[in-house]
Amino acid sequence: MEARERKWDRRVVLAAALVLVLVISIILGLAVFACAPARAPAPPELLEKGEEGAAAPQMEALLLEEDASREAVEVGEAVPAEELAVSEAYLPAGKRKVIRNAQTSLEVEEGKFSETFDRIVLLAESVGGWVSSSDSQAWEGELASGTVVIRVPAKNFTSVLTQIKAMGKILSINIQGSDVTPEYVDLESRLRNLKAQERILLELMGKAETIGDTIAVQTQLSYVQQEIEIIKGRMQYLDDLVAFSTIQAYLTEPEVKEREPIEWGFGDAFYSALKMFVEVIQGVIVLGLTQLE
Template structure:
């Protein structure tokens, strides 16, 4: 007759421990969403539940304890504004893509404008392995003139350690609930234990999802490149006036020729009559001799 009260006390203790794990996981998620570039967040917790002759202890690793075999977890990002010569947008874009492929990266977003007769621009966002991050920046900067560059990093090492500790605790709690399920005999007890197992399993999936995100975000760095063609620079003004003087002299010469030709056209009939008159006078003079 004492078995059922004992089982109920175990369920109550396990439920309380599950609530602590859920609250801690929510706190971690909130800390992650509110963190900014270059900041870290993390926390630890411990819980203890005792029931009669059985005692269950939930402890977590200290947030400052490093994960064996792993270094700092840093999410690296970079944003560059790159200017290339007018008419070289296509070749610069192809070089950018080839650089990404050479470094074993992949495109995560692209937005290119290719209007004919206008300056062309586009944005390419891609992911490269974290080990190739600096090499990628060096090679990209050689493709054109860097107008702006911003490099950021978010250290999530403490959050990562904390999430792993919470995941281990949740898995241990699920194993304990599976043991209790084997001891349950009534339908009511079985349903209560299965409900707790479902909640803990959901918590495990959420924690594992956050860990998987951090694993990918720290293994690959994000680089966004704003590529645009440079506008054609206007020629410098002629402060000495030589260009204006030469242009004015050429225009004056052309105008003089124009006026001469126009005047010659008007005088042509009279010149023809004078020529005929002169020839007639010469002919009559020749006959008189």
């Protein structure tokens, strides 16, 4: 009898622990991307065990805390000073996550489009960058304008942009800097919490005594591990945008000026017709005199 009670108590403790892990994962695991505010439903096996446990008050408290504190942060979004201060506490000075991009339009010398285009490509490759995309338009069989987009290391952003601007007459230029530090810090915090949940679930997996308990733990473990991979992917994406800046350069040769059409008036037309008539008459007379001789 006592053995059964101890076994039953152990199942209750296991169920309560699973409910707590579920609550924490729901709170911290779902807002991975800034545009994904929805909270995914918990696995049905765990919901059934949640009805048997006594963790409802703790669940409500955690959910209220989550709703009050968690906000999605988009790339380039204006961030309050309070959040920036928190971010600085996590990242050392000079280690902020800033994405830098630029767009510029240049007018190059006539017949120099292809040469300038190739110079930009070689410039990107010389600093460890590459061409992301390019396109061009033809004018009378010759390349006259086009766009080349390059990715270069962030440390070379300023020098590369300066060299590109010197290749022609600047028509326009636009430089942007997006601070993604708050989002990155938030992702790091969630990743740490999810990994802690993963360790707990792995321990519970070893203590599970029934098939039902094993399935419940495995389901939640798979969910947590999936969230970990999603957050890692987002962090890697942000790291790439920060490490390599994007420069888009539009090149164009001077416009070809069309010849102005000759304006003809009525007097000019009459004069030309009369002149042609006189020339025809003169030709007929000359031809007649030649035959008479």
